[in-house]
Amino acid sequence: MKTKWLFPNRFWLIGWLVFVPSTILGLAAMYADFKIGWLTAHWLSESITITSGNSITHLMDNQDLTDEVAAIGIIAGLLLIAFSREKVEDEMIGQLRLEALQWSVYANYIILAIAILTVYDDAFFNVMIYNMFTVLLVFIIRFRWLIYRNNHILLAL
C-alpha cells in the first residue's frame, strides 16, 4: 500500500537518538538552569539599560540557545518516532495510526482544558511548555499500545 507523508523505517531509531538527549538537555535547561557555553548567541545579545533613581546600570542580556536547541530536538525526534513507517506498513497499520492520532488530539485538549481550569500563573507557563510536545507523545504511546494490543489478541487466539 502506498502511504504518504511517512519517513522510512530506519528513521524511527534516529528519532529516539535525537529525542532522548534533547529531552535530557531540555529538562536540565529548565530545572537546573543548564546552559551550553558555545550555544550563546552573541549576535542576538541585547544591552539593557536599567535606570533607577540616579544610578544607571548597563546589562548585557546574552541570548542562550540551549532551550531552543532542546525544543527543536524534541520536536524533530518525536516527529521521526511518530511518523516513521512500520516494517510492514499496510492499510490496517494506517488505520491504527489515524485512530491513535485522533485519540491523542482529544486526550491532549481534554488534559489542556483541565489544566486551564486548575493551573494558574507561572505554573501554567510550564503547562504550555509541556503541551508543545504532548500531542506527539500521547500519539506515540497510544499507537504503540494499539499495535501491542493487536498483536496480543493475535497470540491469544
Added chain:
Amino acid sequence: MKNRLKVERAEHNLSQAELADRIGVSRQTINSIETGRYVPSAILALKLARVFNKAVEHIFTLEETD
C-alpha cells in the same frame, strides 16, 4: 461483513504469513480480517480474491447490520 478467508486459506493450504506475503500486508492484518476485527479496503479485498481466483463476493459477504 462476513468472510470465508480462513476456509479459502485452508483449501489452498496457505498459512496466514504466506497469504500476507503474497498481497504485501502483515500477518496481523490477515488475522484481523479473519477474526472480523478489520474490514479491508476494496483494493485489499480484490487482491485477496485474486490470490484465490474467486470473485470478491464469494469471499466477502454483507451482514444484516452492514
